[in-house]
Amino acid sequence: MTTGTLTEAILEFPDNRLLIDLCGEFDRNLTDIETRTGVQILRRGNQLAIHGPEEAQAAAREVLGALYQRLEQGRSVGRADIDREFRLAPEPEEEASGGQLEMFEGGKVEIKTRKKLIEPRTDAQKAYVRSLYQHEMCFGIGPAGTGKTYLAVAVGVNMLITGAVDKIILCRPAVEAGERLGFLPGTQEEKVDPYMQPLYDALNDFLPGKQLAKMREEKTVEIAPLAFMRGRTLSNAFVVLDEAQNATTMQMKMFLTRLGEGSRMVITGDRTQVDLPRGVPSGLQDAERLLSAIDKIGFNYFTGKDVVRHPLVAAIIEAYEQDVSG
Incomplete structure (x- = not known):
């Protein structure tokens, strides 16, 4: 669905329990991401709908995906983790030595x-x-x-x-x-x-x-x-x-x-x-x-x-x- 320069993207998460942790208490994590990107995030069952400009939307999607992957690995997600995902620019893979x-x-x-x-x-x-x-x-x-x-x-x-x-x-x-x-x-x-x-x-x-x-x-x-x-x-x-x-x-x-x-x-x-x-x-x-x-x-x-x-x-x-x- 497109409204001017604003679009809606749908992210689907298979594990609803992890999605609850991703959103945080009272959706605090989603609020942090909305504040950092300027998008609006709505929860619909096991889906998150992201409204906003495409560039901001892409940033929010990337952060949400990385945080959900973190939860799948059995780790927690907090405000420091959200901050880290926004601060760290994507890097090409580098060879390990030793x-x-x-x-x-x-x-x-x-x-x-x-x-x-x-x-x-x-x-x-x-x-x-x-x-x-x-x-x-x-x-x-x-x-x-x-x-x-x-x-x-x-x-x-x-x-x-x-x-x-x-x-x-x-x-x-x-x-x-x-x-x-x-x-x-x-x-x-x-x-x-x-x-x-x-x-x-x-x-x-x-x-x-x-x-x-x-x-x-x-x-x-x-x-x-x-x-x-x-x-x-x-x-x-x-x-x-x-x-x-x-x-x-x-x-x-x-x-x-x-x-x-x-x-x-x-x-x-x-x-x-x-x-x-x-x-x-x-x-x-x-x-x-x-x-x-x-x-x-x-x-x-x-x-x-x-x-x-x-x-x-x-x-x-x-x-x-x-x-x-x-």
Whole structure:
């Protein structure tokens, strides 16, 4: 049926129970898709009728088809999954190279951990995950909320449980974010724990609590300030340096030269959130300048468009970027 430039497309779904999950509670998922595309979606039995311009209609059909296929595979569908389907542009199939890259067959990128399956939600995130598997040293640079650290830790957990590495080491500079907190009470570990909390949060998302506690006790998983890396050679380990913009040039050089046989290093940071004292150059910026020409090191960049936190976060980042550029 055609009305001017508007058309109606009918999608039929064989399993009515999955269709209920596809629509979401009170048709919330359909409402999200309507808002993103400008179409109107009506449910008729085991069919969905999509009204709107052909281009918008095609986008809605593609997203609905991908989400239904996800349900057929026994996975859930939520707002984050809808957001991911809209963000990720279709890609041609790419050849997988090596055991760890089998996950990329057919253009899909999935990271299996003990607690959940992680799927990148933007093209930049997808390219970043590929780079994490392809390079022994990889940089993730961009604003907060783009998944730089979260995805790196997920890949580290995946490599640990598949036997690609023997341990995970997560570290970050113990630098106060623009505040002077004074002396903190407690043991050495209790003093640095507040700085390490984002890394604990990520690990707790991927590993059961008891298993994580055992791994920490056995030193299979280590979380430590950057200063504790001095003098070590890190072999057969997946090592993440978070908040790297707060490492000095000497600290960055010290960290990068810890790389040992069978190890992977990931350095994540945001050049706009340097908390070092005035006049102290950021080691992240120096590393980017000095190492970007080395082919075997992967550099991945994110923008406000890759923010996967609350939509307001992306708007806030964009406002600050415009103010700086203006």
